[in-house]
Amino acid sequence: MQYVTLNNGVEMPLLGFGVYQIAAEDTERGSRRPRHQVHAIRSSGIPREDLFVTTKLWVQDAPAGDNTRRAFETPLNKLGLDYLDLYLMHQPFGDVYGQWRAMEAVHRGGTAKAIGGANFYPDRLIDLIVNNEITPAVNQIETHPFFQRAGYQKLMREHGVQIQSWGGFAEGKNDLFTNPPLAEIGKAYGKSVAQVVLRWLTQRGVIAIPKSVRAERMAENFDVFDFELTDEQMAQIATLDTGSSLFFDHRDPEIVTWLAKRRLDA
Incomplete structure (x- = not known):
């Protein structure tokens, strides 16, 4: 496994496993709900210090202040953990x-080793940085071959913020898994399109958290550190960028209203 060092010295794996919106009934070893995650953590036999656990502060749970602290303690208690490695603000709303200041307090208390945001566009991220004491360690944003965020990644790096991808496979949109350039690159290494995408992300220094309910796919997703894409191949993938989201714009008033009323973790 390869790691990145966050702006507060915490080491974070470049590749993880996402459980967002995975239903436990979809797999014998499903870990979508906290009780399944607790079982997975406790039965793994892996020392706590070798795990990197992330969860989020949902908009609907966090008016601010003590409510934010209670929202943080709920998953912590459900997971049976003494601390989280990373706690993210899910949306730049409310x-x-x-x-954020309540999250800073949690971080100072030692129960969140690092704190960050998700879905912060450049203006919102810079505003958060310049008006608060602690700079977000991570910003999790939509990043995939069709929306590559290279310029934004550079800006985040300049401010010490680590980029993390959500939707790394674009949920299969634009026929990603049969994309000819990606498939051709994969053929050269005996790798799948998914592995090429994960290698492309991690080679760029983008943290990836693919999800799957199939054990063989999970293993395949982590088998991406035994090859390296050439500069030519990286440039070829760069041509796939459309510069636009395949899902939604977090600055669209209708989307903001929709997100504020809907729990996306359910």
């Missing part, structure tokens, strides 16, 4: 400053 009382962002109040939420």
Whole structure:
């Protein structure tokens, strides 16, 4: 496994396993719900210090202040953990400053080793940085071959913020898994398109958290550190960038209203 060092010295794996919106009934070893995650953690036999656990502060759970602390403690208690490695603000909406300062307090207390955001566009991220004491360690944003965020990644790096991808496979949109350039690159290494995408992300220094309910796919997703894409191949993948989201714009008023009313973790 390869790691990146966050702006507060915490080491974070470049590749993880996402459980977002995976139903436990989809797999014998499903770990979508906290009780299944607790079982997975306890039965793994892996020392806690060798695990990197992340969860999020949902907009609907976090008016601010003490509510943010209670929202943090709920998954912590459900998971049976003494601390989280990374705690993310899910959306840049609501009382962002109040939420962030409560997250800063949790971080200072040692129960969140690192804190960060998700879905912060450049203007919102810079505003958060310049008006608060602690700079987000991570910003999790939509990043995949069709929306590559190279310029934004550079800006985040300049401010010490680590980029993390969600939707790394674009949920299969634009026929990603049969994309000719990606398939051709994979053929050269005996790798699948998914492995090429994960290698492309991690080679760029983008943290990836693929999800799957199939054990063989999980193993395949982690088998991406035994080859390296050439500069020519990286440039070829760069041509796939459309510069636009395949899902939604977090600055669209209708989307903001929709996100504020809907729990996306359910």
